[in-house]
Amino acid sequence: MLCINPPSLAAHRYFRSIDVDETREKVSKVYCSHRLDPIGGTGRLDAWQNSLALDRISVGMMSYGAEVEIDPGCLEDFYLLMLPVAGSATITSEGKxxxxxxxxATLLNPTDPVRMVWDQACTKAMVRIERDALEQQLAILLDKPIRAPVRFATTMPMEGTVAIWWQYVAALMGELDRTTPARATTRQLEALLLTNLLETQPHNYSEALQRGGCAIAPRHVRLVERYIEDHADEPIDMARLVAVSGVSSRTLFEGFQRFRDISPMAYLRLTRLRRVHEELTSAPLPLGVADVASRWGFYELGRFAGQYRSLFGETPSETLRRRAS
Structure with a gap:
């Protein structure tokens, strides 16, 4: 077992409290509504939480300072990964x-009811991943829409690639303790964590990913992926991607086909479709589909709508209507 010691994120203190109701309210704002009950004590806590939200994930450290039972039910719209760095907890999910x-460590799925008991010494490193973000990342890797929720194995033994993933988290938390990365850097770090998690922790799409040959890609593929993520709203052609990669067009194309089962320009298209989806689901209303599409380089609206529906299982206008309902 590899021992991981994430920093405390002391630069991002969120709260400290001895009051149960205040603690419940504060934690609910970061995660979700839940029941919080001290066990067999005075009803007082010594709770604290340090937390920072990025674009698509949040990282934090927290402790209740007392033995407590926590019942959030289903998380619904996010995945929650937790690594005790002191003490322990008992997790009950799906009757186990x-x-x-x-x-x-543990990984809680959005659709599974869960109940937890933390002991008095329990302190956890915590990573919240937005469900939409993870499903979109998986759709990009598979190059097809996700028809069913991603369901991970709940336990994460701290060995091999799982321990390495948590090392990445600890490194990110250490960086956040020192400085606030630029938004482009944040997106790169998030994409790395999401992709590595999907490749590391078993889930119901793992076999499909393995069939797709989704191994760690060579440097020129990752360079182009980062460039596309950072410049997706700009005019980009194959010549530009070849220049960024530093290899020939044939080598770049073969690298994407082998490691991403997709061409570089198709990867650009999927990235832009994801950005459109993000804007349609989160940008302030009112929104116009045509305006959002053109902002991300889609000008043939009929073809764009078909590509969007193929990836997300609904048309752009349906996304807007679902949001308004």
């Missing part, structure tokens, strides 16, 4: 209970 400690 297991112990979480420094040797075993």
């Amino acid at each position: 209970s297991f112990r979480a400690d420094r040797a075993t």
Whole structure:
């Protein structure tokens, strides 16, 4: 077992409290509504939380300072990954209970009811991943829409690639303790964490990813991916991507086909479609589909709508209507 020691994120203190109701209210704002009950004590806590929200993920450290039972039900719109760095917790999900400690992290799925008991010494590193963000990243890797929710294995034994993933988290938290990265850098770090999680932790699409040959891509593929993520709203052609990659067009194309099962320009299209979807689901209303599409380089609206529906399972106008309902 590899021992991971994430920094405390002391530069991002969120709250400290001895009051149960105040603690419940504060934690609910970061995660979700839940029941919080101290066990067998005075009803007082010594709770604290340090937390920072990025674009698509949030990282934090927290402790209740007392033995507590937490019942959030279903998380619904986010995944929650937790690694005890002190103490332990008992997690109950789908009728099964297991112990979480420094040797075993946990990953809670949005659709599974969950209940937790943290012991008095329990302190956890926590990563919240937005459900839409993870599903969109998986859709990009598979180059097809996600028809069913991504369901991960709940336990994460701290060995091999799982421990390496948590090392990435610890490194990110250390960087955030020192400085606030630029938005482009943040997106790159988030994409790295999402992709590595999908390639590391078993889930119901793991076999499909393996069939797609989704291994760690060579440097020239990752360079182009980062460039596309950072410049998706700008005019980009194949010649520009070849220049960014530093290799020939044939080598670049073959690299994307082998490691992403997709061409570089198709990757650009999927990235732009994801950005349109993000804007339609989160930007302030009112919004016009044509305006959003053209902002991300889509001018043939009929073809764009078909591509969007193929990826997200609904038309852009349906996305807007669902949001307004």
